[in-house]
Amino acid sequence: TAWTMRLWRPGSLGVALGVFMTIGFGLQLLRGPFQKRLPGLQLRQSWVPSLGPTVKSCLPRQRLVFLKTHKSGSSSVLNLLHRYGDQQGLRFALPTHYQFGYPKLFQASKVKGYHPQSSDTKKPFHILCHHMRFNLKEVLQVMPSDSFFFSIVRDPAALARSAFSYYKSASSAFRKAPSLAAFLSNPRAFYSPGGRGNHYARNLLWFDFGLPFPPETRVSPHLPRDPNPLQLHIVPSSGAGPGSLFQPMTTVANSHEQPASFASSDFGPSSFIQWGLAWLDSVFDLVMVAEYFDESLVLLADALCWSLDDVVGFMHNAQAGSKQRLSAVNQSTVKGEDQQLTARARAWNNLDWALYTHFNRSLWARIEQYGQSRLQRAVAELRARREALAKRCLMGGEALDPKYITDGRLRPFQFGSAKVLGYVLQNGLSQKDREECERLATPELQYKDKLDAKQFPPTVSLPLKTSRLLPPY
Numbered sequence: 517t518a519w520t521m522r523l524w525r526p527g528s529l530g531v532a533l534g535v536f537m538t539i540g541f542g543l544q545l546l547r548g549p550f551q552k553r554l555p556g557l558q559l560r561q562s563w564v565p566s567l568g569p570t571v572k573s574c575l576p577r578q579r580l581v582f583l584k585t586h587k588s589g590s591s592s593v594l595n596l597l598h599r600y601g602d603q604q605g606l607r608f609a610l611p612t613h614y615q616f617g618y619p620k621l622f623q624a625s626k627v628k629g630y631h632p633q634s635s636d637t638k639k640p641f642h643i644l645c646h647h648m649r650f651n652l653k654e655v656l657q658v659m660p661s662d663s664f665f666f667s668i669v670r671d672p673a674a675l676a677r678s679a680f681s682y683y684k685s686a687s688s689a690f691r692k693a694p695s696l697a698a699f700l701s702n703p704r705a706f707y708s709p710g711g712r713g714n715h716y717a718r719n720l721l722w723f724d725f726g727l728p729f730p731p732e733t734r735v736s737p738h739l740p741r742d743p744n745p746l747q748l749h750i751v752p753s754s755g756a757g758p759g760s761l762f763q764p765m766t767t768v769a770n771s772h773e774q775p776a777s778f779a780s781s782d783f784g785p786s787s788f789i790q791w792g793l794a795w796l797d798s799v800f801d802l803v804m805v806a807e808y809f810d811e812s813l814v815l816l817a818d819a820l821c822w823s824l825d826d827v828v829g830f831m832h833n834a835q836a837g838s839k840q841r842l843s844a845v846n847q848s849t850v851k852g853e854d855q856q857l858t859a860r861a862r863a864w865n866n867l868d869w870a871l872y873t874h875f876n877r878s879l880w881a882r883i884e885q886y887g888q889s890r891l892q893r894a895v896a897e898l899r900a901r902r903e904a905l906a907k908r909c910l911m912g913g914e915a916l917d918p919k920y921i922t923d924g925r926l927r928p929f930q931f932g933s934a935k936v937l938g939y940v941l942q943n944g945l946s947q948k949d950r951e952e953c954e955r956l957a958t959p960e961l962q963y964k965d966k967l968d969a970k971q972f973p974p975t976v977s978l979p980l981k982t983s984r985l986l987p988p989y
């Protein structure tokens with residue numbers, strides 16, 4: 517079963533290693549990041565859905581590793597982690613600036629206040645969640661091995677649209693291309709592996725998960741003659757009739773078991789990809805899917821033994837105009853051009869497509885286990901709470917153009933070719949509401965600074981003269 521795949525058995529390790537090494541990655545494997553998660557134990561805690569809302573038989577998990585992948589909805593997850601940790605007084609493993617030496621692999625030494633600790637119980641941090649390129653061996657220097665590991669993925673086509681706009685100037689490949697359509701129609705004309713910032717331009721999820729890349733083989737960036745085998749059917753969460761929300765992913769050509777266009781023809785043994793995915797399965801407890809964000813949040817709350825309120829939040833880091841693009845991608849009547857771009861983006865980002873379909877499938881398997889109608893009820897409840905919060909907290913009830921955001925604490929960092937939306941708080945809030953609403957609306961960089969200041973309060977040494985003037989209490 518899928519659950520037995522989660523066991524990291526020495527036998528399967530041997531087979532996987534054999535395949536891996538024959539295609540030239542033995543050295544990378546031995547170099548470090550591909551350790552198993554629980555040295556000695558070998559068995560990752562299997563996930564068992566809780567019994568129901570009335571039975572509280574678990575303790576909230578508070579040791580968390582969130583791999584914050586790029587352009588995948590991860591800032592919205594970060595906000596809820598920031599809020600939870602802030603309110604519970606948990607310690608974050610923070611970067612000195614805003615990322616852990618990205619795009620280099622994560623190093624424990626980049627964590628502020630890190631001191632080598634041999635025992636798990638002495639590790640001083642609860643939450644590690646800022647941008648990094650995942651590197652398990654080093655993560656385990658900072659976080660206990662029984663931490664809850666999770667991440668989020670997004671359809672590579674939506675991710676490519678988002679990344680192209682955001683990293684237009686940061687990636688040399690994107691910078692040269694006049695449009696995403698032009699880029700994807702002939703990526704080789706713009707892209708060179710290893711070019712400046714080009715990890716943003718191809719298989720960004722695979723890169724962020726810290727997986728090695730196969731040797732450069734010929735990968736057709738062109739659309740397969742029939743784009744349908746690459747067409748992922750994501751059932752939109754509304755308007756498609758009762759029950760449709762819960763249909764697991766399938767493909768038009770019913771080829772979901774083997775997306776043959778990337779695996780076997782381009783890389784030789786599909787075991788390379790399968791090995792990477794099996795390894796991720798053995799490390800990550802949950803991988804959320806941006807297209808099913810609310811369903812993922814419900815599963816997250818359940819897995820962490822958190823309340824629904826702990827995972828309710830607003831969408832962060834949306835670029836202006838992306839909503840329209842997103843709904844177009846999900847409609848079955850998308851224009852031919854969009855459909856072609858979607859298929860090309862998925863073909864170009866072939867490793868991410870494999871990653872995405874894999875974790876989309878796992879998510880639906882978990883939803884099945886959790887119970888579809890139970891999940892549907894929880895998702896409806898979550899959305900109702902979010903709406904109520906938006907009404908109470910937000911001017912206009914939704915994300916706004918940054919030109920309206922004059923409060924520097926709430927204005928999101930502006931980067932890329934589109935505006936990054938943010939929030940303005942309602943006037944006249946009570947102090948308690950204001951504090952809660954501010955936490956929900958605070959962008960990731962400002963929240964990180966706030967947590968940093970809390971964890972590392974500036975040491976004030978008052979000059980003697982001034983202190984004499986202070987009152988005696």
Ligand SMILES: Nc1ncnc2c1ncn2[C@@H]1O[C@H](COP(=O)(O)OS(=O)(=O)O)[C@@H](OP(=O)(O)O)[C@H]1O
Nearest residue numbers: 586587588589590591592678809831833834835838
């Ligand atoms: N809840 C939810 N569901 C679906 N999609 C969401 C969600 N929250 C954020 N987003 C979209 O994710 C994009 C931003 O991703 P990140 O926050 O990971 O970006 S970043 O790497 O931290 O800059 C950004 O995509 P684009 O707007 O297409 O650029 C957001 O709109």
